[in-house]
Amino acid sequence: MVVSRPMKRLKRVVAEADTDSDSYSFYKFGDGDRERFQGPFRSNVRSFLESYAEGPLALKISSPPLVQRWKIGFRLDDDNICVALNVVEERVAGEEQQEEQRDLDQDQDQDLHCSHCRLAGWNGNPVCNRRYHFIIQAEAAFNTKCPCCQASFRSSSSRCKVCDYEISKETDLEEESQLALEDSSHLLHGIIHANGFGHLLRVNGREGGSQFLSGCDIMSLWDRICIMLRARKISVMDVSKKYGLEYRLLHAVQKGHPWYGNWGYEFATGSFALTFESYKTAVECLSRTPLISILSGVGKYNGQLKCTVQFYWSLSKKPIVTVQDLICFIMELLHKFHDCAVASKWPVLFSVDAPGESKWTSTEVDQVSSAMLRILQAADRSKWITWRDLKGAMPFSKDPELVDFVLKALEGKVLASRVVQCRRMFSTRTLEYRLEDIGSTAIESDNESVGSTWQSMQECVLEDLKMIYHALLQPLPAAALWHYGLGKQFADASRKLLDCKQFAKDYEAKHPIVMKDFCQIRVIAVAEILDEPKTAERPPPELLVLPQNATVADLKQEIVEAFKDVYICFKWFQVHNIPELQGREDSVNLMFLLGPESVVTVQGCFSGNVSMFRTERGDQIWTVKCSCGASEDDGELMIQCDKCQVWQHTRCVGILDTKGVPQTFICKECNEILSGTSCHSGHNMLGSSSV
Numbered sequence: 001m002v003v004s005r006p007m008k009r010l011k012r013v014v015a016e017a018d019t020d021s022d023s024y025s026f027y028k029f030g031d032g033d034r035e036r037f038q039g040p041f042r043s044n045v046r047s048f049l050e051s052y053a054e055g056p057l058a059l060k061i062s063s064p065p066l067v068q069r070w071k072i073g074f075r076l077d078d079d080n081i082c083v084a085l086n087v088v089e090e091r092v093a094g095e096e097q098q099e100e101q102r103d104l105d106q107d108q109d110q111d112l113h114c115s116h117c118r119l120a121g122w123n124g125n126p127v128c129n130r131r132y133h134f135i136i137q138a139e140a141a142f143n144t145k146c147p148c149c150q151a152s153f154r155s156s157s158s159r160c161k162v163c164d165y166e167i168s169k170e171t172d173l174e175e176e177s178q179l180a181l182e183d184s185s186h187l188l189h190g191i192i193h194a195n196g197f198g199h200l201l202r203v204n205g206r207e208g209g210s211q212f213l214s215g216c217d218i219m220s221l222w223d224r225i226c227i228m229l230r231a232r233k234i235s236v237m238d239v240s241k242k243y244g245l246e247y248r249l250l251h252a253v254q255k256g257h258p259w260y261g262n263w264g265y266e267f268a269t270g271s272f273a274l275t276f277e278s279y280k281t282a283v284e285c286l287s288r289t290p291l292i293s294i295l296s297g298v299g300k301y302n303g304q305l306k307c308t309v310q311f312y313w314s315l316s317k318k319p320i321v322t323v324q325d326l327i328c329f330i331m332e333l334l335h336k337f338h339d340c341a342v343a344s345k346w347p348v349l350f351s352v353d354a355p356g357e358s359k360w361t362s363t364e365v366d367q368v369s370s371a372m373l374r375i376l377q378a379a380d381r382s383k384w385i386t387w388r389d390l391k392g393a394m395p396f397s398k399d400p401e402l403v404d405f406v407l408k409a410l411e412g413k414v415l416a417s418r419v420v421q422c423r424r425m426f427s428t429r430t431l432e433y434r435l436e437d438i439g440s441t442a443i444e445s446d447n448e449s450v451g452s453t454w455q456s457m458q459e460c461v462l463e464d465l466k467m468i469y470h471a472l473l474q475p476l477p478a479a480a481l482w483h484y485g486l487g488k489q490f491a492d493a494s495r496k497l498l499d500c501k502q503f504a505k506d507y508e509a510k511h512p513i514v515m516k517d518f519c520q521i522r523v524i525a526v527a528e529i530l531d532e533p534k535t536a537e538r539p540p541p542e543l544l545v546l547p548q549n550a551t552v553a554d555l556k557q558e559i560v561e562a563f564k565d566v567y568i569c570f571k572w573f574q575v576h577n578i579p580e581l582q583g584r585e586d587s588v589n590l591m592f593l594l595g596p597e598s599v600v601t602v603q604g605c606f607s608g609n610v611s612m613f614r615t616e617r618g619d620q621i622w623t624v625k626c627s628c629g630a631s632e633d634d635g636e637l638m639i640q641c642d643k644c645q646v647w648q649h650t651r652c653v654g655i656l657d658t659k660g661v662p663q664t665f666i667c668k669e670c671n672e673i674l675s676g677t678s679c680h681s682g683h684n685m686l687g688s689s690s691v
Helices: 041-052 095-103 115-120 215-229 247-255 259-263 276-288 291-298 303-315 323-343 362-378 387-392 400-408 454-473 475-481 486-499 552-566
Strands: 067-075 082-091 130-136 188-193 197-203 233-237 240-242 266-269 418-425 430-437 502-506 520-529 542-547 573-577 597-606 638-640 646-649 654-656 662-665
Touching: 041 215, 041 552, 115 197, 115 233, 115 266, 115 502, 130 215, 188 215, 197 215, 215 259, 240 247, 240 259, 247 259, 247 276, 247 323, 247 454, 247 486, 259 502, 276 323, 276 486, 291 303, 291 323, 303 323, 303 400, 303 430, 303 454, 323 454, 362 387, 362 400, 362 418, 362 430, 387 400, 387 430, 475 486, 520 552, 542 552, 552 573, 552 597
Parallel strands: 197 233, 520 597
Antiparallel strands: 067 082, 082 130, 130 188, 188 197, 233 502, 266 502, 418 430, 520 542, 573 597, 638 646, 654 662
16 A cells, blocks of 8 residues: 655644653653543544654555554653654454455455454454554664765754754655564564553563663553553563563562563463462462472482572572572672673672671670681681681581571671681682781772672573572472472472463553543443343443533434444444433433443444454354363463364373373363364464563
């Protein structure tokens, strides 16, 4: 489809904090405008584009039909760096457009139904007329080239910084308009349907290739936009990666919820019929397990793991009691290393404060401390004494916990004219001590004395995190380490957290509209389809905003127009009755009939066959009946029985060989051997996120 030159830029509303007429602050956008959009999403998004965006922009000849694009420029803290948010309106092809494309033999295979809605549990919603894609391309994609000198730059300026050539807004729009909707390199890709239900498909921060934006920066912008536009519910399939690890498992152990939970996303549905209670129980199992019980069991099989855990336990000034404490401490170290990399300075990672409150008397602590100082005094001045050797030199009568407590606070202790120096040897995962003369040039901070760099220490910590993750948190290694009791429980909990991928945020509940304009009448319209069973799902209600002088006739017209504007099938909807307004004249003012925010029901029928557009699941009926309890498609790999037509998870019906690989699939319904020719996985269409 060929589109003419772009329209003249519409009048823009610039936030108070913004002084650049061509871009907005990436980190503040939307903060002051949350109360500006008080209507439903379908109208808010239009006002949003009219107020802030440039467009509609010209599209390439090869662009898909029924698509329009807008662009909003954002600047980062450095004014020379500009990020573009593309907003693509994708109109879903109705019956006429589909026939037209078939007649023209166009190779445009647009997905009519939304697979993301099916997996989120919203497959009963009607098919919407429009979908809005919010996309930030990979940073290499928004490199601007000067037509005069071909210099690349990222700038919101209208002139080239190299040759001072004036950059026209219409320059090279053909090249600028290359935008693929399905691209795993996008830093952000979210979809919101016209009814306000949406899906966050992809977030790629620094580990995903972004040089300037972190995953938190991108998520914060997305969340502010959803709040501002009054999105209803947004789902996300959590397949995020951090340090190459499954972050939904690592972050759940660390914080008790997924990474997206930092912005209010909560458990929605679990694969294999897992419930919220199962999820919380699994989180508690992994997070609250005492380390001492793990070390006593795992130490027999994995001495390296035991040594590594003890090393971080000795580093921390706070008690590390549980698996959660250990993961939190290691992640805290990695964040400090990252902050030091940004600031280009040596990290201050460790303090010499006393390690928390003592359960021993000051006399007991002083006795052990004095004994350690005497041992160091007797040792060779040039020799470093390891944590383990110093602890082993103590009398057996001393409480081991008391000895560890004193060791953590030994650094900086003074004996005569000498002070205890401690160095952290990440290469050997141990702490070493010795006495140095006060004022000696040999006393250096932390690990600089051994020629270490914070980069090498960071690599060691990252290796340890991966080793602990693979040894303790991954289901199969965890089950292999402990053959009984805690081992199986631990492995099952890990598997459950990995099987819980679907999370969602209810924006209507978490960010309700605060009524400020009492000159408006707000009505919630509910559609009731008379010729459908009572058990059938109703379309989501629509918010209507009318002026104070609106009449019954205005309300009837607004109800019809609102549902037609959102859903394809309501083009053929015929209104029969509105019970709340029955017997009322069309000229009656609504203020005499309804309160400031009321609910009305519109009853009617469809005049034609709308089964293709009635629900996001379409007219195809799948029968899911798996031994795990699943009765709906959850996106996991499934196989269909040719005899009874029932879909079941391959994991549940597979018979494993000696290596744990499924070789044969037996239907649990009719005991037939499954051929494996009818398989599907909803996760194939999902891209990964690296935060």
